Amino acid sequence: MYYGNAIAKSAAVAATFTSSFFLLPPYAAAHLTSDDSLLYKGMRHEDIKTIQSILKATGQYPLTKETGYFGSATETAVKQFQNLNGIQADGVVGIQTKQALISATHQQMGLMSNGSRGENVEYIQFYLQKFGFYKGAIDGLFGNETENAVISLQQDSNIAVDGIVGPETWKSVEKLSEGQKQPKPKPRQKKSIQASSEVQQNHVPRRPAHKQVASVKEFFANSTAYTARCAGCSGTTATGINLLNNPSAKVVAVDPSVIPLGTKLYVEGYGYAVAGDTGGAIKGRKIDVFFSDNVTALQWGRRTVKVRVLE
Numbered sequence: 001m002y003y004g005n006a007i008a009k010s011a012a013v014a015a016t017f018t019s020s021f022f023l024l025p026p027y028a029a030a031h032l033t034s035d036d037s038l039l040y041k042g043m044r045h046e047d048i049k050t051i052q053s054i055l056k057a058t059g060q061y062p063l064t065k066e067t068g069y070f071g072s073a074t075e076t077a078v079k080q081f082q083n084l085n086g087i088q089a090d091g092v093v094g095i096q097t098k099q100a101l102i103s104a105t106h107q108q109m110g111l112m113s114n115g116s117r118g119e120n121v122e123y124i125q126f127y128l129q130k131f132g133f134y135k136g137a138i139d140g141l142f143g144n145e146t147e148n149a150v151i152s153l154q155q156d157s158n159i160a161v162d163g164i165v166g167p168e169t170w171k172s173v174e175k176l177s178e179g180q181k182q183p184k185p186k187p188r189q190k191k192s193i194q195a196s197s198e199v200q201q202n203h204v205p206r207r208p209a210h211k212q213v214a215s216v217k218e219f220f221a222n223s224t225a226y227t228a229r230c231a232g233c234s235g236t237t238a239t240g241i242n243l244l245n246n247p248s249a250k251v252v253a254v255d256p257s258v259i260p261l262g263t264k265l266y267v268e269g270y271g272y273a274v275a276g277d278t279g280g281a282i283k284g285r286k287i288d289v290f291f292s293d294n295v296t297a298l299q300w301g302r303r304t305v306k307v308r309v310l311e
Helices: 004-008 011-015 019-023 028-032 046-057 072-084 095-107 119-130 144-157 167-180 294-300
Strands: 215-226 251-253 264-267 271-277 286-290 303-310
Touching (some): 072 095
Parallel strands (some): 215 286
16 A cells, blocks of 8 residues: 555645655665564564654654664654554554555655665665666666666556656555565465364364464454463363363463453464463453463563454
8 A cells, every 4th residue: 555645645744854864774664664573662673763763754753862662752653653644543563554654755755867876776776676677786876777677667567757766656666565565375275184182182273384264353462471380270271271281282361251262363473372261360452371381471471462363
């Protein structure tokens, strides 16, 4: 999806961009959309510096330094940016918000043509090479080879062919980037017969890594972790799964009013699991994931994760 039009409607935002914005590393913005992972409050990541730099340029990030830490100020700035661009203002940076941020950078770049040079030229050369239009060096020099690559991109995109990199060319770059991220269809696989011993282990799900499962809804939840080996623990879940006998089971404690017991889930960072337990402190959109040992549970700590409820 292209976000240039939404950003263009906000003249106040566009006017706040400064040349200092373009001192980002050449591929920082490109790297941002190459990763589908979510970025949210409490995280520390190099891509967060890129986000903060873009938000700072739009006037929404109040701090003077890009820290790489996703704190309250960054969350507030993200929400403001999302509101301006018609994106659900949840403060979480997913692919939709990343694409809008990158579109914001493109719309504020000056025109580039034969004879231009610098980091912005490196940036377009990177994309031209990525899409197969350019085979030369990424050297920041807009020569004949780069111009011919731009012309090939424009012809392929059915836009005006002039060899000049402007808003319409960037729109094509964004569409091509989005198209490359679409998953390729996988060949249908024959259903295999499970061994009877696998079926009989307390109905704990064993989901093959290759199997594609549709989700019926997804949301973010606060998560903690627990083990079966603790003082006063029976080792058996609310649904009767014996965790002591099944230490590799993927079981999540849930609030049954939010996620019914027995529901199959996919938890970000944890994997496929079953809603098979409850807990006194597990209320609302909060989950507790099971690990066989205390060290791993402590390493999990407290974090916000995306939960997919599967069919």
